Amino acid sequence: MLKIKDLHAKIDGKEILRGINLEVKAGEIHAIMGPNGSGKSTLAAVLTGNEAFEVNEGEVEFNGEDLLDMAPEDRAREGLFLSFQYPVEIPGVSMTNFMRTALNEQKKHKGEEPLSASDFLKLMRDRKKLVDIDSDLTNRSVNEGFSGGEKKKNEIFQMAMLDPKLAILDETDSGLDIDALRIVANGVNKLKRSDNATILITHYQRLLDYIEPDYVHVLYKGRIVKSAGKELARELEEKGYDWIKKEFEE
Amino acid sequence: MVKIAEQDTSLLNLFNESRSLIEKDSSPLVNQWRTKAEEAFKQLGIPSNKVEAYKYTNLQPWFKAQYAYSFSENGYQGKIDEIFKCDVESMESHTVFMVNGKFIPGSNGNVLPQGVVIGSFSELAKKHSLIIEKYYSKIAPVTEDGMVALNTMFANDGIFIHVPAGKVVEKPIQIVNILTGEKDLMVNQRNLIVIEENAQARVLFCDHTLTQSRFVINSVTEAQIDATANLDFYNIQNQHNGTIQVGGYYFNQEKQSVLNANYFTLHTGIARNNIFARLGGEHAENHISGLYLIDKNQHVDNFSYINHAVPDCESNELFKGVMDDASTGAFTGRILVAKDAQRTNAYQSNNNLLLTENAKMNTRPQLEIYADDVKCSHGATVGQLDDNALFYLRARGISKEEANILLRFAFAYEVIEKIQMPELKEQIRELVEKRFRGELDKCDSCVVCGQVDKNAMRCV
Numbered sequence: 001m002l003k004i005k006d007l008h009a010k011i012d013g014k015e016i017l018r019g020i021n022l023e024v025k026a027g028e029i030h031a032i033m034g035p036n037g038s039g040k041s042t043l044a045a046v047l048t049g050n051e052a053f054e055v056n057e058g059e060v061e062f063n064g065e066d067l068l069d070m071a072p073e074d075r076a077r078e079g080l081f082l083s084f085q086y087p088v089e090i091p092g093v094s095m096t097n098f099m100r101t102a103l104n105e106q107k108k109h110k111g112e113e114p115l116s117a118s119d120f121l122k123l124m125r126d127r128k129k130l131v132d133i134d135s136d137l138t139n140r141s142v143n144e145g146f147s148g149g150e151k152k153k154n155e156i157f158q159m160a161m162l163d164p165k166l167a168i169l170d171e172t173d174s175g176l177d178i179d180a181l182r183i184v185a186n187g188v189n190k191l192k193r194s195d196n197a198t199i200l201i202t203h204y205q206r207l208l209d210y211i212e213p214d215y216v217h218v219l220y221k222g223r224i225v226k227s228a229g230k231e232l233a234r235e236l237e238e239k240g241y242d243w244i245k246k247e248f249e250e
Numbered sequence: 251m252v253k254i255a256e257q258d259t260s261l262l263n264l265f266n267e268s269r270s271l272i273e274k275d276s277s278p279l280v281n282q283w284r285t286k287a288e289e290a291f292k293q294l295g296i297p298s299n300k301v302e303a304y305k306y307t308n309l310q311p312w313f314k315a316q317y318a319y320s321f322s323e324n325g326y327q328g329k330i331d332e333i334f335k336c337d338v339e340s341m342e343s344h345t346v347f348m349v350n351g352k353f354i355p356g357s358n359g360n361v362l363p364q365g366v367v368i369g370s371f372s373e374l375a376k377k378h379s380l381i382i383e384k385y386y387s388k389i390a391p392v393t394e395d396g397m398v399a400l401n402t403m404f405a406n407d408g409i410f411i412h413v414p415a416g417k418v419v420e421k422p423i424q425i426v427n428i429l430t431g432e433k434d435l436m437v438n439q440r441n442l443i444v445i446e447e448n449a450q451a452r453v454l455f456c457d458h459t460l461t462q463s464r465f466v467i468n469s470v471t472e473a474q475i476d477a478t479a480n481l482d483f484y485n486i487q488n489q490h491n492g493t494i495q496v497g498g499y500y501f502n503q504e505k506q507s508v509l510n511a512n513y514f515t516l517h518t519g520i521a522r523n524n525i526f527a528r529l530g531g532e533h534a535e536n537h538i539s540g541l542y543l544i545d546k547n548q549h550v551d552n553f554s555y556i557n558h559a560v561p562d563c564e565s566n567e568l569f570k571g572v573m574d575d576a577s578t579g580a581f582t583g584r585i586l587v588a589k590d591a592q593r594t595n596a597y598q599s600n601n602n603l604l605l606t607e608n609a610k611m612n613t614r615p616q617l618e619i620y621a622d623d624v625k626c627s628h629g630a631t632v633g634q635l636d637d638n639a640l641f642y643l644r645a646r647g648i649s650k651e652e653a654n655i656l657l658r659f660a661f662a663y664e665v666i667e668k669i670q671m672p673e674l675k676e677q678i679r680e681l682v683e684k685r686f687r688g689e690l691d692k693c694d695s696c697v698v699c700g701q702v703d704k705n706a707m708r709c710v
């Protein structure tokens with residue numbers, strides 16, 4: 001589904017991603033861990049087409065197409081979704097209008113008819129239940145005045161609405177209380193199918209207790225320096241990153 | 251003695267040549283003011299940008315005697331039912347038409363509450379001399395502003411609205427100001443609105459151009475809002491790029507009166523609004539808002555002056571602008587709090603969204619506060635579209651163009667929310683969206699019954 005080959009990216013002349021290689025297949029869950037500032041969010045931003053970053057080398061193939069060649073909206077329409085580490089507040093744009101516009105633009109792209117008002121509302125109701133999001137949040141402006149946890153839930157709600165092929169969840173677990181974490185994790189698990197895939201960026205084992213990854217990668221200084229099965233996460237939780245850093249420096 | 255510009259002299263000459271024609275159909279009480287106005291105009295002339303209040307809008311290049319003048323019958327001469335056939339929907343409003351500054355008789359006739367008068371200023375000024383005597387040229391600063399002086403010299407027709415004490419006009423009174431004709435034209439329209447004690451009305455001015463000629467408009471509206479009366483006032487401007495309009499709106503508010511005034515500049519060439527309000531009775535409330543959406547070389551200058559003359563009044567002001575291309579804008583928010591006007595609340599803000607580097611905005615608050623127990627605040631911002639928000643929307647599959655429109659609309663939304671009439675709010679919402687999509691037609695009518703373009707008055 002996703003093939004990243006030797007991806008380099010920079011911002012303000014500073015190289016942040018320094019040769020990333022990663023392959024994600026349908027049905028898989030990958031966890032990406034790594035110390036602060038190692039480039040995890042940058043990778044997510046580059047994959048979704050944030051123009052603040054410049055790709056200076058490498059290739060990314062998404063469902064057989066050149067991902068880097070596409071505008072951000074086309075990547076989303078092709079089924080890529082990012083749950084932002086820091087969701088943006090947009091006063092004056094209602095959640096409902098935002099979701100209807102997004103969903104219908106995606107439908108148009110696929111050559112499908114836009115949803116009728118009543119079908120749309122039905123879908124909203126249904127997906128709200130999935131993530132147990134408070135009803136009045138969807139009546140408000142996008143993320144405006146939402147608490148940290150509400151913002152994260154709202155990201156998963158959007159994911160549930162848009163039903164992506166590949167979802168990248170950037171620290172969606174941070175800032176969630178224990179109940180919210182369980183709800184969000186359950187939501188992600190329910191959306192899981194054999195034809196979609198998930199990349200979880202996280203610092204904590206606790207998310208991985210709920211959502212079991214097939215692979216765990218460690219990103220360090222803009223490179224994936226270690227990949228293994230889910231046991232790697234537990235090892236990191238116990239030992240921290242020092243041993244990996246040491247291994248890498250040698 | 252100040253030396254006035256040559257063109258001002260030519261306007262004075264035009265006035266003297268045409269004076270008998272202008273005065274012929276006017277009330278003697280209105281005519282009385284012309285000499286005084288002429289004297290003032292000799293001093294003031296057309297304001298250039300050297301006049302402090304007009305610093306950002308030099309009117310001298312535009313107001314010249316060379317344009318055809320509309321006091322003679324060179325305006326529209328057809329019958330109203332030829333230009334306008336409003337069907338059932340029109341029942342929602344009292345609609346009258348002004349063509350080139352002249353009242354068109356036979357306008358839509360919903361039944362008005364007894365005693366309420368709406369009609370031609372020129373006609374009604376003659377009938378209602380008490381009202382003219384009391385208010386005409388008493389609210390607008392005839393001797394202080396060259397444009398008001400000019401208007402008072404040439405003033406001849408416009409709209410006259412009188413709502414007697416205690417009367418409530420439920421349906422909006424809609425004045426459709428149409429500019430049309432093959433010739434370039436200057437118009438000095440004069441309006442008078444009197445809302446007596448405990449009365450209520452909603453008045454909507456819709457300004458349109460229907461032909462490509464250059465239109466130079468200098469309109470003056472005086473409005474008296476008596477104690478505990480309520481006026482909702484709306485101005486919607488949708489005029490072509492060759493239009494230069496100076497709109498003077500002068501409100502006088504008595505105690506416990508409420509004014510909501512909303513200005514929507516959807517399309518224009520050069521627009522200057524002078525919005526003055528004097529709060530002359532305790533506990534008067536004044537809410538003024540404006541939204542200007544401009545592009546190309548369009549220019550909008552909102553100049554407001556809120557005079558808190560007595561204690562315990564409140565004023566709230568919000569102007570917002572979305573400016574594209576090389577458009578330019580200005581906002582002046584003058585607030586005067588008199589020495590005895592204790593416990594005044596006066597709030598003001600002006601926020602601007604500049605979509606290009608070439609768009610320019612000048613904004614200046616001017617607070618003069620002579621009382622000590624006062625709550626006053628003002629704020630001005632000039633910003634760009636939020637890139638993070640733009641990316642967030644695109645990352646959900648929304649195209650760049652659509653995301654742009656959503657964000658611009660989100661910015662403008664706050665002003666649209668101020669509209670008190672739900673149907674009008676919906677209509678403006680649609681017009682604003684059309685404007686952002688570049689689909690606003692000059693024939694798009696703001697009128698509640700929205701029929702102008704479908705009828706005999708052709709848009710070209």
Ligand SMILES: Nc1ncnc2c1ncn2[C@@H]1O[C@H](COP(=O)(O)OP(=O)(O)OP(=O)(O)O)[C@@H](O)[C@H]1O
Pocket residue numbers: 011012016034035036037038039040041042043052085
């Ligand atoms: N807009 C920017 N301008 C300059 N530097 C940036 C910008 N965005 C990110 N960086 C830098 O890129 C590096 C990687 O940042 P990134 O956000 O990808 O880290 P991360 O792995 O997601 O960290 P965390 O775990 O703290 O979220 C950091 O050194 C950061 O300061």
Ligand SMILES: [Mg+2]
Pocket residue numbers: 040041042085170
């Ligand atoms: Mg990060």
